[in-house]
Amino acid sequence: AQSVAQPEDQVNVAEGNPLTVKCTYSVSGNPYLFWYVQYPNRGLQFLLKYITGDNLVKGSYGFEAEFNKSQTSFHLKKPSALVSDSALYFCAVRDQLSIGKSTFGDGTTLTVKP
């Protein structure tokens, strides 16, 4: 079985400040980890993924995520937030042996205030 937890329903940050959106996961094997973003009235869009190798993964729009195997976490980060980053963010996990099924967290709403 695989699961994802996003412990914060909402994250508020001021523009220009660093942001972190938290994600922890559980899989029986080795994980593939993903972050997706959803803007209003638009489909989910891929941001970045972790497969193997370097624990710090860089993605679109200046986002990055850090994989921590011992803490089973994959937190999304950005050094300097923009108002346009305000959106709904989803973490997802897929067991490397589980073709097809990705399990998503319940999402975190990020609000960046000017």
Add this chain to the structure above:
Amino acid sequence: DTGVSQDPRHKITKRGQNVTFRCDPISEHNRLYWYRQTLGQGPEFLTYFQNEAQLEKSRLLSDRFSAERPKGSFSTLEIQRTEQGDSAMYLCASSLGDRTTNEKLFFGSGTQLSVL
């Protein structure tokens, strides 16, 4: 790349009626997925196709739900005898995969179903 298309965008139906949704994936993508999303929740896996073969189906999916992907192109999701609990956003996604499972998913904008 025209993206993943879903039709209709919105569907309102009465309880007990049958509904069918269509998904057109990105043309060269061999994998297609259906997810369901309710307010405040993340997408919940329903089923998955590789080409025309339905390889996985969620145990949460009742026998009122059926999905097809004839010829490995577009897909349809049918819900028979709809219930109010079926009200949700139905999302389709596609991907280009090989032996690995680490490819990213491309999502459509979804079909919002309301069962009255």
